[in-house]
Amino acid sequence: MSKLVQQATEDLRAAIVSSMQEAIKAGELPEAELPNFNLEIPADRSHGDWSCNAAMVGARAFRAAPRKIAEAIASHLDLSNTYFDRVEIAGPGFLNFFFSPKFQGDVLRDILAKGADYGRSDYGQGKKIMVEFVSANPTGPMHMGNARGGALGDCLAAVLDAAGYDVWREFYVNDAGNQIEKFGLSLSIRYQQLFAGENAPELPEDSYHGEYITDFAKAYADLHGDELMSKTEEERRHALVSFALPQNIAKMKADMKKYRIEYDEWFLESRLHEDGEVKAIVDLLTEKGLTYEQDGAIWYKGADFTAKYAKVKNKDDEQPKDEVLVRQNGNPTYMTADIAYHKNKFDRGFGRCIDIWGADHHGHVARMKGAMDAIGMDGEKLDVVLMQLVKLVRGGEIVRMSKRTGKAIQLSDLLDEVPVDAARFLFNMREANSQMDFDLDLAIQQDAQNPVYYVQYAHARICSILKALAADGISPRECTDEELALLTAPEEVELIRHLSAYTDEIIGAARDYDPARITRYVITAATLFHKFYNACRVKGVEESLSAARLTLCLATKTVIANVLNLLKITVPETM
Numbered sequence: 117m118s119k120l121v122q123q124a125t126e127d128l129r130a131a132i133v134s135s136m137q138e139a140i141k142a143g144e145l146p147e148a149e150l151p152n153f154n155l156e157i158p159a160d161r162s163h164g165d166w167s168c169n170a171a172m173v174g175a176r177a178f179r180a181a182p183r184k185i186a187e188a189i190a191s192h193l194d195l196s197n198t199y200f201d202r203v204e205i206a207g208p209g210f211l212n213f214f215f216s217p218k219f220q221g222d223v224l225r226d227i228l229a230k231g232a233d234y235g236r237s238d239y240g241q242g243k244k245i246m247v248e249f250v251s252a253n254p255t256g257p258m259h260m261g262n263a264r265g266g267a268l269g270d271c272l273a274a275v276l277d278a279a280g281y282d283v284w285r286e287f288y289v290n291d292a293g294n295q296i297e298k299f300g301l302s303l304s305i306r307y308q309q310l311f312a313g314e315n316a317p318e319l320p321e322d323s324y325h326g327e328y329i330t331d332f333a334k335a336y337a338d339l340h341g342d343e344l345m346s347k348t349e350e351e352r353r354h355a356l357v358s359f360a361l362p363q364n365i366a367k368m369k370a371d372m373k374k375y376r377i378e379y380d381e382w383f384l385e386s387r388l389h390e391d392g393e394v395k396a397i398v399d400l401l402t403e404k405g406l407t408y409e410q411d412g413a414i415w416y417k418g419a420d421f422t423a424k425y426a427k428v429k430n431k432d433d434e435q436p437k438d439e440v441l442v443r444q445n446g447n448p449t450y451m452t453a454d455i456a457y458h459k460n461k462f463d464r465g466f467g468r469c470i471d472i473w474g475a476d477h478h479g480h481v482a483r484m485k486g487a488m489d490a491i492g493m494d495g496e497k498l499d500v501v502l503m504q505l506v507k508l509v510r511g512g513e514i515v516r517m518s519k520r521t522g523k524a525i526q527l528s529d530l531l532d533e534v535p536v537d538a539a540r541f542l543f544n545m546r547e548a549n550s551q552m553d554f555d556l557d558l559a560i561q562q563d564a565q566n567p568v569y570y571v572q573y574a575h576a577r578i579c580s581i582l583k584a585l586a587a588d589g590i591s592p593r594e595c596t597d598e599e600l601a602l603l604t605a606p607e608e609v610e611l612i613r614h615l616s617a618y619t620d621e622i623i624g625a626a627r628d629y630d631p632a633r634i635t636r637y638v639i640t641a642a643t644l645f646h647k648f649y650n651a652c653r654v655k656g657v658e659e660s661l662s663a664a665r666l667t668l669c670l671a672t673k674t675v676i677a678n679v680l681n682l683l684k685i686t687v688p689e690t691m
Contacts, residue, residue: 118226118237118616118618118619118620120219120222120223120226120616121616121617121619121620123199124166124198124199124200124215124219125155125166127197127198127199128155128166128168128195128198128199128200128213129155131193131194131195131197131198131200132153132168132170132189132193132211133150134192134194135189135190135192135193135194136150136170136174136188136189136192137150138192139188139189139191139192142192144188144191144192145178145180145185145188146178146179146180148174148177148178148179149177150174150177151170151173151174151177152173153168153169153170153173153174154168154169154173155167155168157617158212161610161613163206163210163212164204164206164212164213164214165200165213165214165215165613166200166212166213167210167211167212167213168210168211168212168213169210169211170185170186170189170211171183171185171186171189171209171210171211172208172209172210175209181208181209182208182209183205183208183209184209185209186205186209186210186211187205189211190203190205190211195213195216198216199215199216199218199219199222200213200214200215200216200219201214201215201216201217202214215613217597217600217601217603217604218597218601219616220600220601220603220609220612220613221595221597221600221601221603223612223615223616223671224600224612224615224667224668224671225600227615227671227674227675228667228670228671228674231674232674232677232678232681234618234619234674234675234678235278235618235619235622235675235678235679235682236278236279236280236619236622237278237279237280237619237622237623238280239279239280239623239626239627240276240279240280240281240282240626241280242280242281242282243281243282243467243468244281244282244284244465244466244467244468245276245281245282245283245284245466245467245468245469245470246283246284246285246286246461246464246466246468246469246470247269247272247273247276247283247284247285247286247470247472248269248286248287248288248461248469248470248471248472249265249266249268249269249270249272249273249285249287249471249472250262250265250266250269250287250372250377250472251287251288251289251290252368253290253295254289254290254291254361254364254365254368255295255296255298255299255324255361255364256324256326256328256364257326257328257364257367257526257527257528258368258371258526258527258528259524259525259526259527260506260508260525260526260527260530260554261474261503261505261506262527263375263506263527263530263539263543263554264503264506264543264552264554265472265474265503266372266375266377266527266543267375267539267540267543267544268472268501268503268543268544268548268631269285269377269472270285270375270376270377270540270684271540271544271631271634271682271683272470272472272501272625272629272631273285274631274682274683274684275622275625275626275631275634275682276626278622278626278682279622279623279625279626279627281626284380284381284466285377285378285379285380285381286379286380286381286382286383286461287368287372287379287381287382287383288383288385288457289365289382289383289384289385290385290450291361291365291384291385291386292385292386292388292389292453293385293447293448293450293453294450296357296361297353298322298323298324299324299357299360299361300353300354300356300357301320301323301353302319302323302324302325302329303329303332303333303336303353303356303357303360304349304352304353304356305317305318305319305323306319306329306330306332306333307333307336307337307344307352307356308345309333310333310334310337310342311337311342311345312345327523328364332356332359332360332363333356335359336355336356336359336360344356365382367528369382371527371528371531374528374531374536375527375531375536375539375540376536376540376684383457385453385457388453388456388457388460389448389453393456393459393460394448394452394453394456395448396456397441397452397455397456397459397491398414398441398442398448398452400491401416401441401490401491402414404490404491406418406490407441411444412444413440413441413442413443413444414440414441414442415438415439415440415441416438416439416440416441416451416487416490417438418436418437418438418439418483418486418487418490419435419436419437419438420436420486421486421487421489421490421495422436422437422482422483422486423436423482423486424482424485424486424489424495425481425482425485425486425495426482427482434479436482436483436486439451439483451483451487454480454484455484455487455488455491458484458487458488458493458498459488459491459493462488462493462497467497468497468498468499469497469498469499470499470500470501470629471498471499471500471501472500472501472503472548473500473501473502473503474502474503474505475502475503475504475505475549477500477502478502481500481502484498484500485498485500499629501548501629502548502549503548503549504548504549504550504551504552505551506543506551506552506553506554507551507552507553507554508525508530508553508554508556509553509554509555509556509557510555510556510557511557515556533556533560534556534559534560535559535560537568537572537685537686538559538560538566538568538569539559540683540684540685541567541568541571541635541683541685542554542555542558542559542567542568544631544632544634544635544683545567545632545635545636546632547630547632548629548630548632567635567639568685569691570639570642571638571639571641571642571676571679571680572680572685572686572687572688572691573642573691574641574642574645574646574672574676575673575676575677575680575687575688575689576688576689576690576691577645577646577649578645578669578670578672578673578676579673579689579690580690581649581654581669582666582669582670582673584655585654585655585666588655590655590662590666592663592666592667592670593663595660595663595664595667598660599660599661599663599664600664600667602660602661602664603664603665603668605648605651605652607644607647607648607651607652608648608652608665608668610644610647611641611644611645611647611648611668611672612668612671614637614640614641614644615641615671615672615675617637618637618675618678618679621633621634621637622634631683634679634682634683635683637679638675638676638679638680641672641675641676641679642676645672645676648668648672652665653665654666654669
């Protein structure tokens with residue numbers, strides 16, 4: 117939480133403890149060990165800004181009804197050195213506390229003093245943490261799942277950074293293994309079909325059938341003609357993969373950049389093979405007695421390690437089992453390379469690694485966490501956020517084809533049709549584990565129905581207020597405590613209270629790996645500002661109140677801008 121809110125709760129806790137001690141001295145409560153109690157924000161803020169259960173949990177120790185205990189605490193409570201000015205007893209004995217105007221004024225000062233840094237904290241204590249996200253197969257174009265994964269991963273990395281972690285963004289490029297072999301085969305056959313006519317081989321069903329494969333084959337042929345027809349199959353595939361793969365990866369990087377995502381590293385799987393790290397995993401597990409040979413393959417005794425993390429509810433669920441590390445043909449499996457990659461991550465000093473995966477990879481979570489334990493790492497330090505599918509909707513109907521190309525919608529198609537601001541914001545409005553519909557019509561609307569437009573308009577509206585006042589010679593100025601204490605209207609109090617919670621929201625989003633909390637937070641901030649604006653005049657009221665309200669406008673503008681900048685969304689001053 118922010119230092120201001122933390123100070124407020126620490127002082128309140130001390131005041132409650134002191135009041136219980138005074139009640140004991142006065143004989144209103146019996147001698148007893150003071151109970152451990154909680155301070156929390158009530159769900160209904162009309163019940164107070166903070167609520168305490170000291171009377172409830174103290175019933176056994178004090179051998180009295182909670183209501184009586186609450187009355188004793190309240191009668192001895194001294195709030196003069198806190199940010200609270202009153203307490204109410206609710207129900208059977210809850211103590212509800214209300215912030216003083218001093219707190220509200222100090223919140224506004226804190227926001228304006230910190231400016232762009234407001235909301236940041238040292239919660240993460242500089243611990244190194246990696247977020248690996250998107251990591252799309254480099255043998256084809258990026259799809260809609262990558263659009264959601266990109267927004268989710270980048271915004272999660274952003275809130276972790278704001279919460280005080282040392283964050284690293286990484287994209288894992290699967291440029292080795294079966295998919296590259298399949299890529300090479302597909303390219304080779306499409307290339308041969310350009311020159312061999314009826315004698316050309318047919319493309320197998322499990323190959324890549326997208327038109328982009330033919331496009332790559334034609335592009336190579338345009339530059340080099342039929343020179344590969346006289347080469348061996350291995351040479352032909354190698355040449356075509358060497359030609360096409362870098363172009364595909366470059367396109368992926370360009371798409372990510374257009375989506376405002378910059379990675380600290382694009383990590384190539386091939387490095388793990390070239391450096392011997394994949395083979396080292398097989399050797400390490402063998403040394404630990406965790407491998408065996410069967411049917412010409414090398415297996416890893418992973419069932420027990422997987423079982424620790426597997427959520428098996430009944431006999432019909434997938435049961436933990438051993439895994440193949442090296443196939444009969446001597447090639448390592450994807451599982452082996454993945455273990456090597458995650459070991460590499462931890463070896464680089466990351467105390468915690470977060471992977472953003474599609475929900476269809478749920479069965480791989482327990483296997484990989486268990487494998488970390490097997491090789492001597494800590495599977496508990498590998499966290500996987502599973503992301504559900506996205507449905508594109510237009511006019512209430514599910515959309516599968518691009519209007520522009522008539523083909524399956526790719527990430528690049530989406531970003532051509534939908535503003536990046538809308539894509540990043542809307543894809544980050546729901547928790548990762550919930551399915552979502554992405555409304556293409558809504559994403560391009562320029563009205564209050566579009567959530568990102570609604571938030572941006574709140575910021576632009578404040579800028580408009582400031583410009584209009586400046587034209588009349590009115591500028592923001594520093595207010596006294598007495599002037600800020602004039603902000604007593606419900607709309608003012610509710611908005612200030614919400615602004616004070618921003619740091620806590622960042623920390624909560626980082627702790628729960630749920631950056632959608634921040635989009636929800638800023639939508640509420642915009643709503644509360646519009647309510648304030650409609651209910652409370654900034655101009656045309658007594659000068660001291662006008663100055664205080666102008667300070668509130670500036671603080672709101674700062675917080676909205678901080679959220680939009682955090683999410684890499686444009687912060688407009690006019691709309």
